[in-house]
Amino acid sequence: MRQAIVSAASSRRWMLMAGTAALLSACISSGRSGGGGYRAPDPAPRAVPNAGWDAWVAGFKGRAAARGISPGVVDAAFRGAGFLPEVIEKDRNQTEFKRSLEDYLNIAASDERVSLGRQKFAQYGGVLSAIENRYGVEGHVVAAVWGLESFFGTRRGNVPVISALSTLAYEGRRGEFFEGQLVAALKILQAGDISAAGMTGSWAGAMGHTQFIPTSYLAYAVDFTGDGRRDIWSEDPSDALASTAAYLARSGWTQGLPWGMEVVLPAGFDPGLLGRGKGRSAADWEARGVRSADGRALAGGSIIAGGGPYFLLTQNFATILRYNNAQNYAIGVGHLSDRLLGRDGVRAAFGPDASGMTKADRQELQRLLTARGFDTGGTDGVIGAKTTAAIGAYEASMGLPVTGAPSLELLRRLR
Numbered sequence: 001m002r003q004a005i006v007s008a009a010s011s012r013r014w015m016l017m018a019g020t021a022a023l024l025s026a027c028i029s030s031g032r033s034g035g036g037g038y039r040a041p042d043p044a045p046r047a048v049p050n051a052g053w054d055a056w057v058a059g060f061k062g063r064a065a066a067r068g069i070s071p072g073v074v075d076a077a078f079r080g081a082g083f084l085p086e087v088i089e090k091d092r093n094q095t096e097f098k099r100s101l102e103d104y105l106n107i108a109a110s111d112e113r114v115s116l117g118r119q120k121f122a123q124y125g126g127v128l129s130a131i132e133n134r135y136g137v138e139g140h141v142v143a144a145v146w147g148l149e150s151f152f153g154t155r156r157g158n159v160p161v162i163s164a165l166s167t168l169a170y171e172g173r174r175g176e177f178f179e180g181q182l183v184a185a186l187k188i189l190q191a192g193d194i195s196a197a198g199m200t201g202s203w204a205g206a207m208g209h210t211q212f213i214p215t216s217y218l219a220y221a222v223d224f225t226g227d228g229r230r231d232i233w234s235e236d237p238s239d240a241l242a243s244t245a246a247y248l249a250r251s252g253w254t255q256g257l258p259w260g261m262e263v264v265l266p267a268g269f270d271p272g273l274l275g276r277g278k279g280r281s282a283a284d285w286e287a288r289g290v291r292s293a294d295g296r297a298l299a300g301g302s303i304i305a306g307g308g309p310y311f312l313l314t315q316n317f318a319t320i321l322r323y324n325n326a327q328n329y330a331i332g333v334g335h336l337s338d339r340l341l342g343r344d345g346v347r348a349a350f351g352p353d354a355s356g357m358t359k360a361d362r363q364e365l366q367r368l369l370t371a372r373g374f375d376t377g378g379t380d381g382v383i384g385a386k387t388t389a390a391i392g393a394y395e396a397s398m399g400l401p402v403t404g405a406p407s408l409e410l411l412r413r414l415r
Contacts, residue, residue, distance in 0.1 A: 044158040045203070047082025056170040057081075060179070069186045077189055077196045081163040087203045088171050101306050101328055102350040102359065103382050108332030110380065113147055114339045120152045121340050127238050131224065135245035136255040142245050144337035145323065146237065149211040153237055156208055157201040161185055165205045165214075181205050184214030193221075193229045200233065208232030209240035220247040244323075251322040252315070259320060259334035260313040262293035262346055263303060276302045276313065276327075285312070293347045306331070309348035355407050365406055368414040369394055 057078055064074050099107070107113075121128070121143050128139030143152075150156045165185055168178040185205070189196055201207035205214060209232060212221060221230040224242030232240035266289030273280075273288075282298040290312070292298055301314040304327075311331060320330040339345065352358050357365070359381040366376040369390045374397075377386035383406050392404040394414075 042158075044160070044200075045084045045086035047084055047163060050083035050085075053083035053167065053170050057166060060166070060169070060182075063179075064183060064186055067183050069183065069190060073186060073190045077162045077186055078166070080197060081160065081166060083170070084159070084163050084167045084203075087159070087164050087167045090203045091168060091171070091173065099328065100350075100353060101331065102308070102353075104328040104332055105335055105346060106359075106380055106382050108148055109336045109339045109345060113151065113336070116152050116154075117143060117147045117336065117340050118342075120146070124237065124241070128241065131238075131242045131245045132255075134224075135242070135249040137245040137248045137253050138255065138337070140337045140340045141248070141259065141320075141333070142241050143340055144333045145210055145244050145248075145320075146241060147336055147340075148329065148333055150209050153209045153235070156233065157203075157206065157211075159200060159203050160196075161199045161201050161205050161207060161214075162196055164201070164203055168204070178205070181214045184218050188214060188217060193231060194233055198233055209237040210244040212240075212243065216247070217243075220250065222246050247323060248319055251319050253319045254316055257314055257316050258296075258299055259316045259337065260301060260311050260331070261296060261299070262348065263298070263310050263312045264291045264293055264348075265303075265310055266290070271305075274303055274305055274310075276304060278302050294343065306346075306350075308350035309346050355405070357406060357408060357411070361408065361411055362406060365411050365414065366390075368411070372414070 061071070061074050061078075065071055121140065124143075125139070128142060131137070131142060132139050146152055162182070162185060165178050165182040169175050169182050185199065188194060189199065199207065202211065206212065207214070207217065212232060217230070217232070221232060221243040222239065223230045224239050225231070225236070230239055230243065232243060263285075269288070269290075279300060279302040281300045285298050285300075285303070290298065290303070292312075293309075298312065299314045301312050301317070303310055303312050313331075317330055317334065320333050321327075323333075324330065335346070350359065353362075362381040362383060363379045366379040366381070366387055369376050369387070370379070372394065374390035374394045375386065376390045377384075387406070388404040391406060391410065392402045395402045395404070395410075398413075
């Protein structure tokens with residue numbers, strides 16, 4: 001999706017919650033309407049001279065040595081490192097932005113992501129099957145994590161990790177946390193798994209195909225290929241995929257149990273039974289008239305409302321949350337994993353959004369704007385940066401107040 005404060009797993013959860021907007025940007029960002037499409041990676045940030053950072057590094061080298069890192073490893077790691085002001089800017093300007101579940105699933109299981117994912121799932125089917133045999137985590141689930149974390153390896157991050165983590169540790173806002181991650185990164189280098197030049201990732205230090213932070217790497221990464229290195233950075237995703245399976249397996253994954261499923265509730269269903277933590281057996285739900293949307297057998301778990309559809313969530317859903325403690329993310333992984341197997345998308349309709357618009361309304365808005373020459377980058381119904389810019393450009397062209405916000409009034413004007 002990201003030291004150890006309590007444990008590697010809890011530190012990853014802390015990191016993910018602290019930096020969700022940035023760490024998931026590679027997973028669900030788009031160069032088109034803000035939906036599920038791929039966009040090219042941003043240029044790597046450039047280092048600039050900074051005397052304060054230089055002094056901090058000089059002091060840190062002694063602390064690193066005291067924690068078992070050889071001076072030679074430290075010197076080699078920092079030989080090409082530098083202060084990255086763009087990393088500080090990203091850390092300080094994370095916005096609290098929460099997409100609706102409808103938007104999130106449209107992004108997580110966009111046509112492009114599903115299409116590429118099925119290709120990758122077929123290409124690495126043998127590897128994923130072998131991983132499943134060893135760790136007991138289904139290949140389509142591991143592949144879905146891969147898809148959300150790095151768009152199946154196409155956005156693994158190009159920021160030098162030693163530079164990024166030392167910059168964030170020096171900056172001080174979460175200095176202790178990032179210094180711990182930096183020490184862990186140096187331990188990875190000391191083990192010989194990767195060179196400092198090859199250790200790249202997100203601006204916050206999440207690395208490889210499935211975006212492990214250094215402490216999680218030390219705790220869970222595996223050498224599945226048997227070449228003596230736990231290489232989550234290379235074009236070959238085998239070690240990264242196996243490491244993700246190892247993480248989920250050690251977090252409590254139960255083979256053969258679905259993550260969850262969309263369900264249909266009977267008329268008069270008691271809403272007081274809804275909510276995580278209110279789990280019941282499959283037989284109990286069946287007796288109450290609950291049915292799966294696609295005809296599959298029910299599993300035991302909790303049922304939540306998703307703004308239109310309802311989802312039954314099993315214990316494996318809670319295990320996905322150990323990887324990233326965000327409900328939409330975990331549903332997204334589960335839903336994408338189903339789509340990779342050829343299952344349908346969500347069947348029930350979502351209700352109108354905060355602006356009163358349905359997905360069909362938003363798609364029509366995008367089509368009408370594009371037809372007038374204001375490119376929204378697609379018509380997926382997800383309002384992202386390009387759609388917002390197109391709305392603003394249209395409003396400016398009509399002499400209207402520039403808001404960039406979708407609305408039913410704007411849709412009526414465009415019709």
